[in-house]
Amino acid sequence: MRKTVSAFIAVCVLLMLASGVSLADCDSDCDNPFLECVKMCNQTIKEDSKESAACMDKCYRQVTDCLEKCRVKKGDTR
Numbered sequence: 001m002r003k004t005v006s007a008f009i010a011v012c013v014l015l016m017l018a019s020g021v022s023l024a025d026c027d028s029d030c031d032n033p034f035l036e037c038v039k040m041c042n043q044t045i046k047e048d049s050k051e052s053a054a055c056m057d058k059c060y061r062q063v064t065d066c067l068e069k070c071r072v073k074k075g076d077t078r
Contacts, residue, residue, distance in 0.1 A: 026070035026073055026074070027067060027070050029066075029070075030066035030067050030070065031063075033062065033066065034059055034060075034062065034063040034066075037058070037059035038059050041056055041059060
């Protein structure tokens, strides 16, 4: 009985998480990968170095590309 209740709760949690992801707009979906990229740069590369600047630049290019894809999906051609 306990396993059944636990499984039911787990399924409910997964459905709630999945519905939140599907309801989020494209622009906000670009935020998490960007923040993860910046976090990885900060954790793996010495601050204030050329490598750090290059890593951050890569993160900014990725988020810019992601946001541009969102604009294209929406039909916005600014």
